[in-house]
Amino acid sequence: MNLYEKLAKELEKQIKNGAYQFGERLPSVRQLHRETSMSISTVLQTMYLLEAKGLVEARPKRGYFVSFSPNQNVQTPVVYRPTTKEGRGSIDDTIQQVYGKNEPHDSVTNFSIGVPSSTMLPIARLKKIVRQTMLDLTDACVHYEPIMGNPYLRRQVAQRTSLWENGLSPDDLITTNGCMNALALALMTITKKGDRIITESPVYFGTLQLAKSLGLEVVEMATHSEYGLDMEEVKKTLKKIDIAAVVVVSNFSNPLGYSMSAQSKRTLVKICTNHQVPLIEEDLYGDVFFGPERPVPCKSFDKAGIVLWCSSVSKTLAPGYRVGWIAAGKYMDEVLKTKLYHQVASPSLTHEVVARFMDKGRYDNHLRQLRVSLHHNLLRYLQIIQEYFPENTKTTFPNGGFLLWVELDPRIDTSQLYEPALSLGIKYAPGRMFTLRDQYTNCLRLSFGLDWNEQTANALTKLGLLLQHQLVNY
Amino acid sequence: MNLYEKLAKELEKQIKNGAYQFGERLPSVRQLHRETSMSISTVLQTMYLLEAKGLVEARPKRGYFVSFSPNQNVQTPVVYRPTTKEGRGSIDDTIQQVYGKNEPHDSVTNFSIGVPSSTMLPIARLKKIVRQTMLDLTDACVHYEPIMGNPYLRRQVAQRTSLWENGLSPDDLITTNGCMNALALALMTITKKGDRIITESPVYFGTLQLAKSLGLEVVEMATHSEYGLDMEEVKKTLKKIDIAAVVVVSNFSNPLGYSMSAQSKRTLVKICTNHQVPLIEEDLYGDVFFGPERPVPCKSFDKAGIVLWCSSVSKTLAPGYRVGWIAAGKYMDEVLKTKLYHQVASPSLTHEVVARFMDKGRYDNHLRQLRVSLHHNLLRYLQIIQEYFPENTKTTFPNGGFLLWVELDPRIDTSQLYEPALSLGIKYAPGRMFTLRDQYTNCLRLSFGLDWNEQTANALTKLGLLLQHQLVNY
CATH class of the missing domain: 3.40.640.10 (Type I PLP-dependent aspartate aminotransferase-like (Major domain))
Known part of the structure; x- marks a missing residue:
């Protein structure tokens, strides 16, 4: 193992055990250079490696920031067993509702779409x-x-x-x-x-x-x-x-x-x-x-x-x-x-x-960039979900792609909540669409292929608050 | 009716009744100008009209030539009635034979293809x-x-x-x-x-x-x-x-x-x-x-x-x-x-x-040119078929498209003749491919979407001679 790989491994451990937390700044390159006696370029190689793994991100002129969250507070769902009970009605109506008129509206944050944002494509x-x-x-x-x-x-x-x-x-x-x-x-x-x-x-x-x-x-x-x-x-x-x-x-x-x-x-x-x-x-x-x-x-x-x-x-x-x-x-x-x-x-x-x-x-060059963008997005999504979604929310922790499955309190019906969310400018894919059985009504699918910006963060936060509000009403 | 339309109508009549025959030169623009006292530009308009109808074609510096043939000597088939007898074998084998390995060979004149030649497309x-x-x-x-x-x-x-x-x-x-x-x-x-x-x-x-x-x-x-x-x-x-x-x-x-x-x-x-x-x-x-x-x-x-x-x-x-x-x-x-x-x-x-x-x-501009090219080709094909194909050959006389159906002497089997024709560098579509019944074995389909040149003319002529030779052998 090279010097820079050793340093990377150590920092990775500290990020993963929470010593450095999501959003925190790592010690500067200059500081690490002094502390470890490694050359500036070796320290930079360390950072590139951590960046490639999606653990840190560079912010111009400010240094390297942790972009990974160990996600300790959100549970992962385990086994989904199809019920024997057939679903009521056809899923076509819900699909039509979500995808039927797919004209893009700037005012709507569309978590239901199944492709990455334009800005991530090499146009x-x-x-x-x-x-x-x-x-x-x-x-x-x-x-x-x-x-x-x-x-x-x-x-x-x-x-x-x-x-x-x-x-x-x-x-x-x-x-x-x-x-x-x-x-x-x-x-x-x-x-x-x-x-x-x-x-x-x-x-x-x-x-x-x-x-x-x-x-x-x-x-x-x-x-x-x-x-x-x-x-x-x-x-x-x-x-x-x-x-x-x-x-x-x-x-x-x-x-x-x-x-x-x-x-x-x-x-x-x-x-x-x-x-x-x-x-x-x-x-x-x-x-x-x-x-x-x-x-x-x-x-x-x-x-x-x-x-x-x-x-x-x-x-x-x-x-x-x-x-x-x-x-x-x-x-x-x-x-x-x-x-x-x-x-x-x-x-x-x-x-x-x-x-x-x-x-x-x-x-391959393009995929490298795309993977980093999507991984960063996932971590930011999980951060907000952890902070603003109801306490008993479960999410998957995908190791690729750009789709996140969220399981909510069983009292919540995501098909019924679709219109209220849309009126707040939020579109998601209700869980009921993903089965012919009578289940997953308390689940939803979110795409994290959207651009990460204030609108996306706000929409996700608002969705969390809407869910909390919904539960309080029960 | 304008002057130039009148003149066009008259010339059209003479072309259709055979006064001017396929390949013959029309009187020159200058000559018609003198004879009719119409202006040069009016005579030219006449020619453009005849050209648009596919009746004549301009040859640079040589004048206008008749490109229409009344096709009096080739019979048109009439009604095709499907037999009740099912065809032997699958048509897939013939289709595979004709279209399976579709690598273009310069030495083969391919009358079986279903698209016009590249030179007719506005690349x-x-x-x-x-x-x-x-x-x-x-x-x-x-x-x-x-x-x-x-x-x-x-x-x-x-x-x-x-x-x-x-x-x-x-x-x-x-x-x-x-x-x-x-x-x-x-x-x-x-x-x-x-x-x-x-x-x-x-x-x-x-x-x-x-x-x-x-x-x-x-x-x-x-x-x-x-x-x-x-x-x-x-x-x-x-x-x-x-x-x-x-x-x-x-x-x-x-x-x-x-x-x-x-x-x-x-x-x-x-x-x-x-x-x-x-x-x-x-x-x-x-x-x-x-x-x-x-x-x-x-x-x-x-x-x-x-x-x-x-x-x-x-x-x-x-x-x-x-x-x-x-x-x-x-x-x-x-x-x-x-x-x-x-x-x-x-x-x-x-x-x-x-x-x-x-x-x-x-x-529309492109289609105008394409139509003229294809119509001219059809007339040239019919000219050669009339001259070189066996006497009892029948052909359709399509008023559009680029596909010509040829019905031959009933003793000829165009599936059996496929390989001999191919060895002469000629590909066509055997009639048997166009039915599930036991018929059309004496028919073939030719595309006239090929470039008209010496190779095409020669291949068509050779095909005619092959058919004649075949009949002599019966």
């Missing part, structure tokens, strides 16, 4: 690449791509899997119009009307809507808020009933934010392989990790070809570009046909632009 | 608009579009319907990833597995593949090569059996190239309205008309909202951009949901670029 660099593409390519991308998708993009995505146990080749990949489209193509290919699929609970509402439109029955499974699907239950269910597919968001799930452990992923792949049940893995948040490295997906443990790995750049780079992909294992030929019949080809221009952005480390 | 102007879009928009189109699609594009498309009996508003339109995707969304929304749909015969193979993948039964209907679906048969069928949808390419159909008459369209809409059967109308070639004006679609006669009008710019502007749309009438809300669940949104950048291209008459 200027993307523009430059679009312009350069027009200069480089003779045909302005007007032609149909090959059916499998842009070869350059498939090469770039394959390269990003080179450290996996079972890495992918460009020929394992089919491009799609985003991750949701990858899931749709996968489900259309491997399921038929009346089939059952297993999902997490709570689960992303888009998956519920898609499944319903395809006539699929959703079997929601008990899910641990830190570790994900309960493997024993999955195993039992697969033994007991016919399941056409298991659908899981393996890394920084939506809405719970957990990431399955590598061991858990390996187990799930093994269970699915044994039962010959396809595992559809949505891995669209995996690149936004706050830990030391990107968590591997289930696909990396897949030897039998039963995992359909779906991903995209919609949560990290350019939602509107509709750039995603699927590695469909042994279902590849059939998925390819579904894509051809329904879409002919992917949109050429945006897929080329994203391939170019991924090349030469541009995407 | 330089598109590039300019892409670059300008990056300068104008602050967000580089990275964000999700509204679910219905780019509002600017929907406005542009709606404006193009303003002369219809029942024009569309932007709010009637949903953007899609091309016309095939519009058809897929429509079929997913209004049909379910096991349903029956009516199509033309012969019919575009992509429709057959999509229907099969959705578990739909295709009822191919008798189709006139000049007028389209036999209305009496459609009526009888709708009375007799349950039909979930009628699917029709109303203008310059693929593969037959006919355009339904306005009366026929009105009748079809009436029949479908009476039986409450949705009519899915693919109108993706309608902008490429060779007559005086764009034929209206069935949708323009739709008062009950039962027509789902699908279109795109894939056949006219930029296949790879995946820009299409659907006006789904009373099925609109449901189609919108299907789009949302499967795709979230359309690709933002290419949709914005096409909206801008449509604005300020750019698209």
Whole structure:
């Protein structure tokens, strides 16, 4: 271990045990230089390391400040078990209420949106690449791509899997119009009307809507808020009933934010392989990790070809570009046909632009910045929730992504509270949207992909006070 | 009638009755000026008018040449009646053979492709608009579009319907990833597995593949090569059996190239309205008309909202951009949901670029040129077919689009002849691909969207000689 790594480790310990608290200033670089006899540049390296881990942040001309909170006072929820009671009414009405008229209003702080703020996206660099593409390519991308998708993009995505146990080749990949489209193509290919699929609970509402439109029955499974699907239950269910597919968001799930452990992923792949049940893995948040490295997906443990790995750049780079992909294992030929019949080809221009952005480390550079911004945001959110939300509030503590799940006092109904919150200029995603069962009415999902500023802080504070006020009235 | 219109009318008559034949030079502008005492500029206006009608073409420094042929010696096929006998084997193998490995080879003249040649597409102007879009928009189109699609594009498309009996508003339109995707969304929304749909015969193979993948039964209907679906048969069928949808390419159909008459369209809409059967109308070639004006679609006669009008710019502007749309009438809300669940949104950048291209008459200017090029090509094709194809060859005489259907001596099997033709550097689409029945094996589809040059002319001539040779061997 180098000198600067030793110092970083020590400071990290002090931050984590609360010796230095959230928002406090660390000793200055000059001071540490004097105290430790390390060179100024070595001390700076220490700070860069802590910064990269999201533990401190630099404020120009003022020094380094702690941006981590051990979050001791907010509880984490544990296992969510789906009730047997079916939910009243359709979730479509709530979804329509929250997302139906999505015109942006400056006066509304929108915690319900599922993409990071514009300021976190590399818009200027993307523009430059679009312009350069027009200069480089003779045909302005007007032609149909090959059916499998842009070869350059498939090469770039394959390269990003080179450290996996079972890495992918460009020929394992089919491009799609985003991750949701990858899931749709996968489900259309491997399921038929009346089939059952297993999902997490709570689960992303888009998956519920898609499944319903395809006539699929959703079997929601008990899910641990830190570790994900309960493997024993999955195993039992697969033994007991016919399941056409298991659908899981393996890394920084939506809405719970957990990431399955590598061991858990390996187990799930093994269970699915044994039962010959396809595992559809949505891995669209995996690149936004706050830990030391990107968590591997289930696909990396897949030897039998039963995992359909779906991903995209919609949560990290350019939602509107509709750039995603699927590695469909042994279902590849059939998925390819579904894509051809329904879409002919992917949109050429945006897929080329994203391939170019991924090349030469541009995407990785961008992800580094994005991760730091989002991690800082999370810590600030938790700070405010701890201070202003009711005492018995529980929140997840995601190690990546930008979605925070909040469990409130059971007396609170977040669907009923939606309009009062909106009238205060606050939008969130009510918990009821994330299940077909009669539960999670006391939960809500917050995006921490918003810009951190006074408006965001105020809105979060106001939401906390509204909840407190609500409880006092009971 | 102006002076120049009178002169144009006279010359048109002489061209059509063969006084001036294909490839012949018209009297020079100066000569006509002297003979008619009309000013030079008036004579030039005459020529522009004839040029716009595709009757003559200007050759720099040489004058105006006749580009129209009355095509008296090639017969037109009449009614195609589907046989009751099911086709042997799957059409997928033939489709795979023709389109599977679609790497372009300079040595192969590819008459099987379904898009016009690059040289007919306005690539330089598109590039300019892409670059300008990056300068104008602050967000580089990275964000999700509204679910219905780019509002600017929907406005542009709606404006193009303003002369219809029942024009569309932007709010009637949903953007899609091309016309095939519009058809897929429509079929997913209004049909379910096991349903029956009516199509033309012969019919575009992509429709057959999509229907099969959705578990739909295709009822191919008798189709006139000049007028389209036999209305009496459609009526009888709708009375007799349950039909979930009628699917029709109303203008310059693929593969037959006919355009339904306005009366026929009105009748079809009436029949479908009476039986409450949705009519899915693919109108993706309608902008490429060779007559005086764009034929209206069935949708323009739709008062009950039962027509789902699908279109795109894939056949006219930029296949790879995946820009299409659907006006789904009373099925609109449901189609919108299907789009949302499967795709979230359309690709933002290419949709914005096409909206801008449509604005300020750019698209219309481009279409004018494209129509002239394609019409000229058609006449040249017919000239060679007349000269070099076997005597009993029949061809359609499309009044738009770029697809020509050729019916050969019944002893010829165009699937069997595919490889011999390919070894001569010629690719075409065998007729068997356009039906699930056991027929059209003596037919083939040729694209006249290729550049007209020596290679194209030679390939077409060689194909004719190959067919002649084949018949001699029987």
